[in-house]
Amino acid sequence: MNAMSELRQMRQARQQWRGWVVAAALASAGLGPAASAAAAQAAVPDTMAQRMQACTVCHGKEGRATNAGYFPRIAGKPAGYLYNQLVNFREGRRHNATMSYLVEHLSDEYLREIAGHFAGLDLPYPPPQSTAVAPAQRELGAALVQRGDRQRNIPACVSCHGQHMTGAQPALPGLLGLPRDYLMGQLGAWRTGQRRAAAPDCMATIANRLTPQEVGAVAAWLSAQPIPADARPAPRPSSPLPLDCGSGLQ
Incomplete structure (x- = not known):
């Protein structure tokens, strides 16, 4: 994916995120029976899947991504890993302008909810990349x-x-x-x-x-590796990791 394509996707993600914020504000305001037809048509169900639509602009439908481009799959990743990465973006340990923008004001509790949502998705993987390698x-x-x-x-x-x-x-x-x-x-x-x-x-x-x-x-x-039939994360390792790792077992 070239830089311009990546920039367009990031802008789309920001625009969609702003849309969800506006929708949440309208819902919290408690629209009454006199609300306009346009507002009624704009109403969306308040579910995590709906709230996370902004994430799918870059990470693909339901966070499953593809085997091309630059954006990673997040569906099915361990919740602890996803939570750690969201915190890293928020705290500046990882650098991506769009990700930092999306999570900068979110609480730990909500980041855990987001991580749990994507971790719970058991979805098919794309086929491996076919790239010529010596x-x-x-x-x-x-x-x-x-x-x-x-x-x-x-x-x-x-x-x-x-x-x-x-x-x-x-x-x-x-x-x-x-x-x-x-x-x-x-x-x-x-x-x-x-x-x-x-x-x-x-x-x-x-x-x-x-x-x-x-x-x-x-x-x-x-x-280039094929995905095994059971692609779910393995259980917690029973033996220590080969190196001390601050985030691997949180």
Whole structure:
């Protein structure tokens, strides 16, 4: 997705969000029988699904996204992970103008409600991306995801994100069904300090131990993997994580 397309989607999200705020204000005002026909037609059901329509402008229908572009799937992610990210946007640890705008005045309680809504959606995933990748790059990505690199103290991705890479409760996200550009962008953001998490920030530590070539290889391999039949996050890990992680088990 080019920069102009991304900007248009962000503007649409802001416009829709303003619309929901206006609708909520009208509802709280208690429109009586004398309300105009236009106002009656504009009334919408006050459900979380309706309130979250602004999110779908970028994240796709019901938050399921697609395998193209830059915006990640949020449907079915662990509630703890989604809540942590909403807080990170609100508190400035993650940087996206639209996300920060949408959540800057929302309470912890409401952010948890939003996270629970999307976490509870069990929806089909898009097919994996079909991107030409050199065999050596594919093998490098698979090795890092499945085995890591002990000599450089880089844990395997599966040691935290689950053997099937579908995430783990309560706050470890799945990494399948995400666009390669998004995965590369997030690893790059951790490397440069543009994305942070609660200390100790284990992902920043890992990302800074990867070379740019390895970042590209991991992103390419993950984005090309088929989704398992059961894509739900695994139960809470029974053993400690390989690195201290401030947000992984909140």
